[in-house]
Amino acid sequence: MTLLAIEGLTGGYGGADILHGVDLRVEPGEMVVIIGPNGAGKSTLMKAAFGLVKIREGAVLFERRDITPLRPDQIVRQGISYVPQENNVFPSLSVEENLEMGAFIRTDDIRPQLERIYNFFPRLGERRDQIAGSMSGGERQMLAMGRALMLDPKLLLLDEPTAGLSPLFIDQTFERIRKINEAGIGILMVEQNAKQALAVCDRGYVLTMGRNRIDDTGANLLANKDVAEMFLGG
């Protein structure tokens, strides 16, 4: 059963449409990457999947269920978590409080899950009482991902998880995302580091001006001349 299916999605922020009939799908356990130039509407597409933009036409289906009309907190309950591109932590809350907020809708004991997150991101475990606003960009990115994982989602939406990180951190981050994916969590990710992202993903989409132009396997996209010209530095 297809995990996420976006069908003919058209919409924007109330003014002119940003997205024009985008189609996209993620199969269970798949890692899918969206690349595209600045302002193409990649982040908008992520938000649309999460019910944060006005959708005029088309639908978002999660496990065949139409989630287009749902509110963000209802979508979270379906098993989707989302890490926005910017402002993705609560700056005045501690690391642990940030993670707790990720699990707000859980009513069971979240301590085991917290421990799992701390094992996966040891850095967060060391800093559980630190205020998120005082952490480095890389640490915040980990915290944001940790927060999103608190609900054991079936699908994780990541918007440029490596933006602004040093090359070392970028490699680490890709490695972690791969591990998360190996644990069976579907991943839909927007990435600027197209080369690396396409190398690790199952399939990729190229989004330009609110339309998806090309979709293919990661390997094929890497080999595609047009894609190479546009995004891979020739």
Next chain:
Amino acid sequence: MTEFLQLVIYGVVLGSILTLGAIGVSLIYGILRFAHFAHGDIMTMGAYFAFALVVGLGFPIWASAPFAVVGGALLAIAIDQTVYRRLRRVQPIILLISSFGIAIALRSVVQLIWGPHNQVYASGIQMPYRLGDLVIKPDHVWIVLGAVVLVTALHLFLTRTKMGKAMRAMSDNMDLALVSGIPSERVIMVTWAVGGGLAAVAGVFLGMDTRLHPVMGWSLLLPVFAAAILGGIGRPYGAIAGGMVIGLSMELSTMVINPTYKPAVAFALMVLMLVVRPQGLFKGNA
């Protein structure tokens, strides 16, 4: 010296009252992004709720205060659900105007029910405690103690409970709170309950300290906002410091200027703050 210490006592009492009001203003601003102009009149309502119990049912004032808190909380939630909730999708500026109208309406309700005159909870003079030349009324002790207990309780609520943390989270980053699955409407309701409840006690305390009057809360609105701004609006902890600074300054200023100009002192401090450090003592959401 005695005069100074005496004024410090009055200042701490006033500061306690202002703090309770300013915390609510700050919490509401943090989450809904508008200056709630009806906050003073919710204080008034709280004071009169308690008055109704004291006069109507012969309750002692300390026993009616908890009912006033519940009344204030329910009133704030009711106003939000019937009016503000419908305006939330438009700009916060419209909410501010709406709350100005609510302030006027609440005051009219108080006048309709309880009349336009001064009232007191208990007539007669309380035997004050004497410390050397200093005079401390028992009510003053209760007010300050009450404020300390409530502020401590609020602190525990904000740092130890899931709902309290969610309030801080929403105030930090509304969009992220939504995508984390935090149910915003529920948190907003709790915010109104806390803000309205604290305002109601502030009103009761104000009534104990001075007297009840339909304009009592509105007259305190300026110092309450000044306290919230001084502490960095949107930061409930700053409101405590802001409340104390404003309360002390207002009382101490009477050593040098005409006491009728006390509100002007609050105003002057606020303006000074806006000029030199608009984000407040503790970085707020300016």
Next chain:
Amino acid sequence: MELGGLLTYGVFFLTQAGIYAVLALGLNVQFGLTGQINIGVAGFFAVGAYTSAILTTSVTPAHLGGFDLPFLVGIAGAVVASGIVAVGIGWVTMRLRSDYLAIATIGIAEIIRLTLKNEDWLTNGVRGVPGIPRPFVETLGTDPLISLAVILAFVLLAYWLVERARVSPWGRVLRAIRENEDGVMAAGKDVARFRLQAFVFGSGLMGMAGGLYAHFIGFISPEAFLPLYGTFLVWVMLIAGGAGNNRGAVLGAFAIWMLWSATQFMTDALGAEYATQAGALRVLLIGVLLQVILILRPQGILPEHGRKGRR
């Protein structure tokens, strides 16, 4: 009421509505065009009223002056004095969110009220300033119709000024600031300066309304202002008429003033023993009316040009 009485009442009614229309136009510059919130309308109004009164009354030991100057000088003084107060408060708040301006305006109105009440040398305190001459009384006499004509002329003047401002490039910048401050800033415009100009312009008009009021009533005292209700009525007028639309502001002033006066007739019918309750009930009704308008028709009777539906 016989015909003569009705006529007198009609003139009285229109005169007061005209003064409110000037206030509503002033607020329209601030809120309608620029998105600023002024909760101290009554303060600027009072400054104007007292300034004009002090300038035009004959010399007295009771308060500052008077200076026995002509009516038009009094009105000009009213505009200038309110404008000066506005510069002071605006200078502090123009760079901040509009909430801060709103809060600061309560403060300034409160301080003005306290000053009027307590500074006897300046304003004769609670005893007020009597003997303010009617407009052009030496040349035109004391017919109330003359006052009405003068005030309506000022309404037209105010309307003309604000309408000119609205359609001018300056007015377009104001609206751009209201819609998208960052965009205007990015275009290299000094946002704070434009805001300050608009705030001072609007406050000047409020001062003018105050001056007109003083000359029309002939006697002013701190009690005569009911600061908050005055401010509140002006707000309801502007929102009901249509913020951003000058004809809406004038229409709102007349419509709400009519409604307000009509509720007085109804509550008068309740009898004197319920006078205070009736007064409170009137205010409550207007307070509820404001909420209903904001929820059901936030754009007002005459929406701003080029803007439809809810904002």
